[in-house]
Amino acid sequence: MNKCELNKMDEMLEQEFYISTLITASLNGSLDPAGDEELQAWKKSSPENLEFYDRLIAQEYFMQEFKNFNEVETDTIWELTSSGLKGSLTTEAPLAAVSPIKLWFRIAGLVAAVTTLALCIYFFSGIRRADHSTIDYAKQYPYIKPGRNGATITLGNGKVIKLSDLQTGVVIGNNRLAYADGSTVNAEAESKLKDEMLTATTxxxxxxxxxxxxxxxxxxxxxxxxxFAQFFTNKTRKVFLEGEAxxxxxxxxxxxxxxMGKEQQIEVLGTHFNVNSYKDEPGIATTLLEGSVKIKVGDEQKIIRPGEQAINRFGRIDVREADLSxxxxxxxxxxxLNHVEFKxxxxxxxxxxxxxxIYDASVPDNMELGGWVSxxxxxxxxxxxxxxxxxVTFRVEGRKIFVLRKLND
Known part of the structure; x- marks a missing residue:
C-alpha cells in the first residue's frame, strides 16, 4: 500500500471516528444543534452512511445494556451469542425488550445486538455487502430523538427564563436562581426576584x-x-400542579x-409521592412512597399509606395498591410497560x-404490554x-404516529 492510499485510509478512519462521536453525543442528549444538523446531513448523503449509523446505534445499545448484567447473566449472554453467531446472521437492529419475562427477552435483544456489532466490525473493514434488500427499521420511520433536560421559569412580571438543557436541575433560593452545580442561571433575572409567584414549565x-x-x-x-411562591412565608407551603411531578x-x-390541583388538594408534612394529573388521563393518580398524605376532593378525604395509590375520578377517591415501577x-x-394498557x-x-x-378504528382498547424500554x-x-x-403496526408522518391493527390478526 502506497503513501497516498494510507493517507486516504487515515482520512476515512478519522471521519468515521468523528461521526461516531456525533452519534454518541446524540444518544446521550449532549449534541448541540449545529452538530445535530451536520449528523442528519451526513446520514442522508448516502445509503452506506445510514447503514453505518444503524450499526453504531446497535453497538452503543449493547455497550450500555451489557454493563447492567451480573456475572451469571453475562456468561449466559456470551454463551447464547457464541452459538448465535455460528448460525444465520440478521442485520435487523436490536429491539429493546418488551416481555413479562424481562431477563430472557433482554438477553435475546442483546444477542441481536452482538450480531449487529459483528456486522459493524465487518463494515469497518471496508467490505460492502451487495445485498441491501434487508428491511431496515430506521428507514421505515423518520429519526426522532428522545426528550431531554429542559424547562422555563416565568417570573411574576411575565419574564420567561429558559433553563439550560445541559443542566439537570435548578435551585430556587432567596433572590437566587442557581443550577445544581452552583452556577448562576440569570444574573439580570435575580435582581428582579421578589416575593411573588414563579411558574416552572416543561x-x-x-x-x-x-x-x-x-x-x-x-x-x-x-x-x-x-x-409556587418565591418565598414560603405563609403558614402553608402551597404549590399548584398541572401534569406530573x-x-x-x-x-x-x-x-x-x-x-393544589384542578379537582383536588394533597396535604403532607414531609414525604415522597408522585402525582399524575394530565388532562388526557382518566383520573388523577396520587402514589405514596414514604410518609402519609391526605387527599381532599370536595367533602371527601382519604389518607393513603406507602405503596398505595389514590385515583380521583369524577370527585370520587378510590385507593388501591400501587405498581411503583x-x-x-x-x-x-x-x-x-408490564401489565400497562397499550393506550x-x-x-x-x-x-x-x-x-x-392517531388510532385506526380497528385498534382495540383492551390490549396490555409487558417489560420495559429505555x-x-x-x-x-x-x-x-x-x-x-x-x-399493531405504526406509521410515522411528521409529528404524528398512526396506529393500525396488524392485518394477519
Whole structure:
C-alpha cells in the first residue's frame, strides 16, 4: 500500500471516528444543534452512511445494556451469542425488550445486538455487502430523538427564563436562581426576584428537577407545570400542579405542604409521592412512597399509606395498591410497560417524543404490554419494541404516529 492510499485510509478512519462521536453525543442528549444538523446531513448523503449509523446505534445499545448484567447473566449472554453467531446472521437492529419475562427477552435483544456489532466490525473493514434488500427499521420511520433536560421559569412580571438543557436541575433560593452545580442561571433575572409567584414549565419532550425555597425537590415530567411562591412565608407551603411531578418534601411540622390541583388538594408534612394529573388521563393518580398524605376532593378525604395509590375520578377517591415501577418509570429514565394498557403507554411515549397518536378504528382498547424500554432510545426503537409485543403496526408522518391493527390478526 502506497503513501497516498494510507493517507486516504487515515482520512476515512478519522471521519468515521468523528461521526461516531456525533452519534454518541446524540444518544446521550449532549449534541448541540449545529452538530445535530451536520449528523442528519451526513446520514442522508448516502445509503452506506445510514447503514453505518444503524450499526453504531446497535453497538452503543449493547455497550450500555451489557454493563447492567451480573456475572451469571453475562456468561449466559456470551454463551447464547457464541452459538448465535455460528448460525444465520440478521442485520435487523436490536429491539429493546418488551416481555413479562424481562431477563430472557433482554438477553435475546442483546444477542441481536452482538450480531449487529459483528456486522459493524465487518463494515469497518471496508467490505460492502451487495445485498441491501434487508428491511431496515430506521428507514421505515423518520429519526426522532428522545426528550431531554429542559424547562422555563416565568417570573411574576411575565419574564420567561429558559433553563439550560445541559443542566439537570435548578435551585430556587432567596433572590437566587442557581443550577445544581452552583452556577448562576440569570444574573439580570435575580435582581428582579421578589416575593411573588414563579411558574416552572416543561414542554413535551422535556424534564427538569426543581429545588424549592424550603428544600423540597420536585421532578417535573414532560408537558407539566408547577407554580409556587418565591418565598414560603405563609403558614402553608402551597404549590399548584398541572401534569406530573414527583415530590420529596422537606419536613416542617409547622408549615404543611399542600399540592393544589384542578379537582383536588394533597396535604403532607414531609414525604415522597408522585402525582399524575394530565388532562388526557382518566383520573388523577396520587402514589405514596414514604410518609402519609391526605387527599381532599370536595367533602371527601382519604389518607393513603406507602405503596398505595389514590385515583380521583369524577370527585370520587378510590385507593388501591400501587405498581411503583410503573408510576416512577419516567423519573428513572424508562417506559415500564408490564401489565400497562397499550393506550396508556402510548400517551407516555407521545409526551416524551412530542408526538400525536392517531388510532385506526380497528385498534382495540383492551390490549396490555409487558417489560420495559429505555426513554433514552430514539422513537423508532421504542415503537418497534411495542410492535413486537402487541398486534399493531405504526406509521410515522411528521409529528404524528398512526396506529393500525396488524392485518394477519
Amino acid at each position: 414542554a413535551k419532550g422535556q424534564t427538569y428537577i426543581f429545588t424549592l425555597p424550603d428544600g423540597t425537590k420536585v421532578w417535573l415530567n414532560a408537558d407539566s407545570k408547577i407554580s 414527583y415530590f420529596e418534601v422537606a419536613k416542617d411540622k409547622l408549615h404543611p405542604f399542600v399540592v 410503573s408510576v416512577l418509570d419516567w423519573k428513572n429514565g424508562d417506559f415500564y 396508556t403507554a402510548m400517551r407516555k411515549i407521545a409526551r416524551w417524543y412530542d408526538m400525536e397518536v 426513554r433514552s432510545y430514539q422513537l423508532s426503537t421504542v415503537l418497534k419494541s411495542v410492535e413486537s409485543a402487541v398486534s
